[in-house]
Amino acid sequence: MQRYVGIDIGGTNIKFGIFLNDGRLEKKWSISTDFSDEGKKMWDDIYNEIKKNVSIDDLCGIGMGLPGPVLADGFVEVCVNLDLHNFNPVQIMQAYFPGVRIRAANDANVAALGEQWKGSGEGYTSLGLVTLGTGVGGAVIVDGDIVYGASGLSGEIGHIQLNSEETRTCTCGGKGCVDQIASATGIVRYTKEVLARSQQDSALRDKEQITCKDILDAGKEGDIIADQCVRHCMKYLAKALAAVTYIIDPEVLIVGGGVSNAGDYLIKIIKEYYDSFITLSQKKTPILRASLGNDSGIYGAAKLVI
Template sequence: MKYCFGVDIGGTTVKMGLFQIDGVLLEKWEIPSHTENEGAAILPDVAASIEELCEKKKIAKDQIEGVGIGVPAPVTEVGIVQNTANLGWGYKEVKKEMEELTGLKVRLGNDANVAALGEMWLGAGKGEKNIVMVTLGTGVGGGVILEGHPLVGTNGAGGEIGHICVNETETETCGCGKKGCLEQYASATGIARLAALRLEKDAKSSLLRSQEHVDAKAVFDALKAQDEIAEEIVEEFGKYLGHALANIAVVVDPAVIVIGGGVSKAGEILLDYIVKNYRANAFFANQDVQFKLAELGNDAGICGAAKLILD
């Protein structure tokens, strides 16, 4: 039997999985991400954890195809990370270092691209080769899979969907330093921001006014209770996201657009507002794109990382 490992490195924990090469997940676990000292211990800790599991399972090195890794940063084709926001790394030759630590083949990808690859392989995009995945969390992440492979780009920044400009009149600045980015309207924090602005300028009664803290979940809960202001907020969210996805589709022509991240827990009602605005703006050849909610949850990263090795 042949195996591979999928590793999803985050700022708090490293998620890890042992897979058979046919995609069966045999075991998954987590270890802490030690980000102190510029994250010097992260890769050695991962290597040690892999070695420990191999000893426990009595898996020889020649049975392992390799280790796929997703990291929260742009990654070059040769496995180099220039900088990370929450791991402490600056310039780091991750692929080279990990191969030296493990003696195994290593492939690397941006975490959002890797999650999209996981959904294509074993999740909502299964059976397709061309998908776009959007993750709606604290920010807006994205991954584009073309002909079964992640779109990486020259600087490893392919698929940074959250930083498409969707509002040229915006006066507030996005975390990236620009203004009017999709992330400012379609992320969990963006939805909360839209809610605060709407409640401030509209005197209508709303369930949201009784909330001490209005977050994205509160907005969607109110929407499900047929709250008029909540519907207006979600309509605005859908307008920005649907229009942005129509622009993406005319460039990459996906079969499926997968919506994931914490905001996607609102369920199918979320898709209604995105799809309506997408169809209103999409090029005729892209009208029949399927929209699906992500299926793999927190396992998308390790699944996609494992798939990196098998391509």
């Protein structure tokens, strides 16, 4: 029976999923990422995991999502958090699995494809996805296809520079990126700054270490400072989503990543700002929460080859 492997390569873990051609997930597991020896160890690990879990006779395709811009031919200039430069994951895996169909794409693109295939985006042919985690990732799908762009930058919503007040430098080298304010890291940093300069009571003041989840939970429970901070940060995200709409006008916008676990509370705030920024049309794009959670990457990676 035909089997397809979807692999989501991250800086901490590599997730694997074995899929049947109708999209059923047969098995999933993960290993920790070891990118020592210029990545050699990681490719060996991936090869061994696939070999252990799928019979080579059944293996029809391997799709991969990687944390960096990937060109349409698979070439990657840099994966910052894997410390890998100028490599082609498709060619590398092809040497391990000659004759097997292999493809690679950026992890956010792959997550968008997964959501479109089996998640919140099912039934839509154009969508914008944003993932709110340690950083802000994004991807756009138009007429059913991932838009890669000329340099693989398409959908990098997190690095639109919208905050002119920002003084620190983003991981990309820019200043005022959406990533710096709307990521989990950004929300925590902004909230700590507000707490330090205000006298207002807040449940957050009792915490030793404030996490993004603490802030979102407090906001949900009506903590004024927490709620104001979440609103402030999500206003930037909503501006970026409005920019996406004015360029590709998708049928739906999807918000994923760990921060999106805050659910309706967060989506409602984003939607409220977003609607206020879409002034040219009465018809407002729905904003949904991603439904595949951490599995969107393996689903999308498998979809690259199914």
